[in-house]
Amino acid sequence: MSAGLRILAAGPGVTVQDAGRRGYLRYGVTAAGPMDEWSFRIANRAAGAREGAAALEISVGGIEATAQGAPLRLALVGGEFNARLDGVALPTACVFSLHPGDRLVVRAGPRGAWAYLAFGGALALPSTLGSLSMHARSGLGGTGVRAGDVLPLADAQPGPSHPLALRGAPPSSAPIRAIPGPQDDYFDVAALAAFFDSAWTVAARSDRMAYALTGPRIAHAKGFNIVSDGVAFGAIQIAGERQPLVLMADRAPTGGYPKIANVVAADLGRLAQMRPGETVRFRRASVAEAVAALRVAHEAVAAGAHPSAALSMDALLNANLISGVTRG
């Protein structure tokens, strides 16, 4: 039997994501890709996969899975999900081996919306327009992962003999940085101030396409229709209902509503990990500050993908201790 990950159960919203579909935005094709680029990058690096390789993006719906054909080297990173390997708690972020017959269970934990399960080796799925990313709305790459699916792996690698914890980033409650524009001139000074000064609540209808925020109404200075232009990841659109909509990985490539600001790339993962009901605040940032933060985020990927030597197997068996240690 060839190597692969057999899905025993999967909640809604579990998909395969690589770095995204590139080169087809101009034909109306959504890029997709991971919601939390940084956790995705750390997971791939820790698993020994190439940069941008396809990983499993796990929603709060969770998964259960086992290995087929060979032991698999896997890395699990993102949010604070509860993961168990044959009933034993795994560190919040870790590299481990999954053997045929082992049962991996990943469930939503105290925090976080998306976890990435990355593979030593490479997922051997057919690519569509150069990418394995699944985009539910267009069906490109498939619409989702379901119970009974087998994700075949080429060059499956055995993992460590014991699970190794990865250094977790400490949780941050700092405001999400955003650069005003490209249509900040569709809002007056008071509306911009209201956007940056208010606390916003992530609404239940948030998904991979957009995170809807609720809070005070943001008035438009000159209407809410613009002739379509391109839309970047993290663009914050304010349409007719005068509430922010942060356009995420599954956004359309173009759109016709004014965008008051754009979340900086370094903070997009943190925003993506928020769940409905959580509160988000924004802080005004410059392009220069955003680029500096992006550089730091890339450096943090290398550090985050490195197993922490301080954790012994004994420590890993104690879930309480693990959560205390990995939160640093």
Add this chain to the structure above:
Amino acid sequence: MQPRDYRLLDSGERALIVEFGDRVDAAINARVLALDGALAKAAPAGIIETVPTYRSLAIHYDPLRLSRDALADHVERLAQPHGAAPAPAARWTFPCCLDEGMGEDLGEVAAATGLSRNRVAALFVGAVYRVYMYGFAPGWCYLGGLPHEIALSRRAILRPPTPENSVLIGGGLALVAVNSMPTGWYVVARTPERMFARDRAQPFLVGVGDEIIFAPVDGAAFAALEERVAQGEVVARRTGL
């Protein structure tokens, strides 16, 4: 140096929007296409992808490889205020059927414009269209060049879902709508060709900036062409310009 007649708008630190205007206009779109073409020929490392729209070009880039200032300088060198509009690379002839049951809303357009159904059809197939942009979903293709006589506003209330591969008009534009969808546009024809086919050697046939003309065929010819398309054949014809 001449003052810039376009605006540079940051959409975060990984996208720069070059905005030539705020409306749908052939001359503005020509500027967008000219810059897009020039960037394709001389793309500095660090540009990931460009997205032309009616009136702006979105440049997605990696700011760790290409600084915002270097990109802005590059755009300034390429965005010629008085440069000639780029010639279309190709003209495509798309077969289409306007028969009853295909051009479902031709009668409504005739009633709204005071023209006869035949006159609306003749105006529609007599025009040369240009692809302004794709948007909404894969292969949805927005076309300029609709004759002003049939340039209606979109409906206030959506009509029921259109058949696949419908050719629509509305808001002064034409649109090839790949998938079935309720719409505020008017259905004037159907094409047997697929603007997008994921498994075809060339998933997208028509480039942004290409020209399209619609060649009417009767119902029997439409059915035969649709059968050939189902077998994987491309029935739209391309002429290099």
